[in-house]
Amino acid sequence: MxxxxxxxxxxxxxxxxARQEREWFGLGDMEDSGITNVxxxxxxxxxxxxxxxxxxxxxxxxxxxxxxxxxxxxxxxxMIFAPDNQDVAEILNLAGAxxxxxxxxGDEIFLFGFSRGAALARRFAAIIPRxxxxxxxxxxxxxxxxxxxxxASIGVPNLSEQDRPVSDVLFENGTLSPHVFEALHLLxxxxxxxxxxxxxxxADPRVTEIWFPGxxxxxxxxxxxxxxSDVTLRFMLDEIVRREFGLAILDPIGVxxxxxxxxxxxYRIDPEDVFIDPKSHGKIHLQDRWGPIAEMTLGTREVRxxxxxxxxxxxxxxxxxxxxxxxxxxxxxxxxxxxxxAHWLLDVDGDMERKNGLMDYxx
Numbered sequence: 001m002x003x004x005x006x007x008x009x010x011x012x013x014x015x016x017x018a019r020q021e022r023e024w025f026g027l028g029d030m031e032d033s034g035i036t037n038v039x040x041x042x043x044x045x046x047x048x049x050x051x052x053x054x055x056x057x058x059x060x061x062x063x064x065x066x067x068x069x070x071x072x073x074x075x076x077x078x079m080i081f082a083p084d085n086q087d088v089a090e091i092l093n094l095a096g097a098x099x100x101x102x103x104x105x106g107d108e109i110f111l112f113g114f115s116r117g118a119a120l121a122r123r124f125a126a127i128i129p130r131x132x133x134x135x136x137x138x139x140x141x142x143x144x145x146x147x148x149x150x151x152a153s154i155g156v157p158n159l160s161e162q163d164r165p166v167s168d169v170l171f172e173n174g175t176l177s178p179h180v181f182e183a184l185h186l187l188x189x190x191x192x193x194x195x196x197x198x199x200x201x202x203a204d205p206r207v208t209e210i211w212f213p214g215x216x217x218x219x220x221x222x223x224x225x226x227x228x229s230d231v232t233l234r235f236m237l238d239e240i241v242r243r244e245f246g247l248a249i250l251d252p253i254g255v256x257x258x259x260x261x262x263x264x265x266x267y268r269i270d271p272e273d274v275f276i277d278p279k280s281h282g283k284i285h286l287q288d289r290w291g292p293i294a295e296m297t298l299g300t301r302e303v304r305x306x307x308x309x310x311x312x313x314x315x316x317x318x319x320x321x322x323x324x325x326x327x328x329x330x331x332x333x334x335x336x337x338x339x340x341x342a343h344w345l346l347d348v349d350g351d352m353e354r355k356n357g358l359m360d361y362x363x
Contacts, residue, residue, distance in 0.1 A: 001106040003247055005060040006095050006124065007042040010115030010220055011151075013065040015039060015049055015260075017222065019267035030224075032285070037148055037221035037233040038062075038114045040274050044237070044250050048259055049269075051098065058248055061098045063091045066116050088120065095124055096131035105136060110247065111145040111180075112236075114220035118147035118185075119199065125177040140181040144245060146236050148220035149188045152199040173309050174202045184239055185209045186232045188219040189323060189335050192298045193287055200306040203315055210235075210346060211303055213323045213335065215286045227282020231322050234278045252276060280325035284333075300336045303343065316354070321347045327361050334358065 013036045021031050039062060046053050047060030066087040099109070109128070113121030125145060129138040176183055185201050189211045196216050201207045212219050212235075218228040240247055252274045260269035289298060305315035319338070324345060326333050335358070344352040355361070 001108065002056060002102075002104070003058040003108050003110060003245075004099060004102060005042070005045050005047070005058070005110045005112070005247075006099065006121070007038045007047070007060065007062045008091065008095070008111070008113035008117035008120040008124070009036055009038045009063060009065040010113075010117045010217075010222070011065045012067040013039070013114070013117070013222060014068045015064070015262070015269060016265050016267045018269045018273045019265075020224070032223050032225055032283075034222060034224040034226055035269065035273055036114050036217075037229055037236070038112055038117060040221065040233060040276075041112055041236070043255050043260070043269070043274055044252065045247060046250065048256070049262060055248075059102055061095065063095055063117070063120075066091070066120075091120055092124055092127070095120075096127075099128070100131045100133075103132060103136075105133070108143040108245075109141055110245070111142055112147065113145075113150075114148040115151045115196075115216065118150035118220075119152035121145055121147055122150065122152075122177070125180050128177075128179050138179045140179065142177075142180040143182075144240070144243065145176075145180050145183040146186075146239070147183070148186050148232060148236075149191070149196075149216050150185065150199045150201075151196050151216070174200055174306055175309075176201055176204050176207055180206065182206045182243075183208070184236065186219055186236065187211045188216050189213050189301065189303065189319065189337050190218070190284065190286060191216045191301055194297055194299050197301065200304070202309065203305055203307045203312065209305070209318065211317060211319045211323070211337075211343075213280065213320075213326045213333070214284055218282075218285055223283075223285055225283040225285075227277060227279025228284060230276045230282075231278040231280060231320075234276055235320070237276075278322075280322040281329040303337045303341050316342055316344050318344045318346050318352070319355075321345055324361060 017033050018035050042060050042062040045060040046055055046058055047062055051061045053059050111121040111125060125142050187198055212232050214228040217223055219232050221229040252271055255274055303317045304311040305317050338358050340357045342356045345355050346352050
């Protein structure tokens with residue numbers, strides 16, 4: 001029996017993000033660009049740039065995000081609209097072919113994803129039977145699915161603050177597929193772009209959803225200044241260990257960096273790109289737009305729990321205690337999404353305390 005790991009990265013996310021370049025056509029400051037948590041996990045789980053892992057006990061496969069496939073025009077089109085019959089289909093089919101090629105009865109499957117890649121992971125779980133050998137029972141065949149801030153919008157994004165992204169998702173609803181045994185969904189508390197509203201998972205004993213401080217990529221990664229996203233990466237890895245899946249996780253210094261070089265595209269991944277240094281007070285990356293544009297495209301996230309694809313006020317959302325750590329350490333950090341919102345505060349020991357909103361932290 002072996003572990004098969006499939007990692008789906010976010011929109012426009014690619015290993016070449018490790019390449020540091022200057023903004024404004026090489027004339028400006030260095031870009032705050034880095035690899036995502038999904039790619040870091042792939043490497044820490046023994047994967048390589050060519051998906052050529054030869055460990056018979058654990059195989060990890062990585063798929064760069066929507067908007068990184070095809071020619072330049074195709075990439076831009078897919079980045080904006082993510083049509084279901086282009087990059088989306090290609091990525092799902094690539095993953096399905098890899099799974100079909102290496103799967104043997106008794107193997108355990110693990111799925112990870114970020115942003116639209118998280119939506120792809122969730123969609124892949126739903127359609128996984130088509131890639132399995134005949135006679136294999138797909139019920140809960142995915143041992144674990146870990147995703148960062150699912151953004152499932154497809155086509156022209158709906159910018160209404162009143163509507164959750166239901167009609168334009170990669171799957172029929174927010175209910176976890178019966179093919180998944182358990183899932184962990186880590187969400188960005190401070191993301192304000194309406195086009196990046198998260199697609200929650202419906203409440204389910206198999207599902208754990210936790211909100212963390214930061215914007216979309218402060219939870220899923222993708223910046224060089226990655227102290228906040230290292231918080232969620234560390235949490236995801238710790239949960240893998242705590243839940244005793246038996247996955248072999250490398251120390252960052254144990255990754256084979258000699259083979260993480262692409263001379264054709266001119267980039268390499270170094271230890272500094274993978275090293276994990278969680279900082280609840282780390283740099284936060286939020287969008288700041290001009291007046292009327294901000295009114296049209298920005299809004300506060302609703303920190304809620306979903307049941308049957310509707311918000312359920314009888315259930316309280318769970319917020320990680322690094323929010324409180326940041327609140328206490330960063331003078332101007334006041335997460336608007338928690339204003340008047342009752343929630344559970346989850347501490348590092350797994351204990352929870354009810355809070356009734358921001359005032360409980362100010363007093």
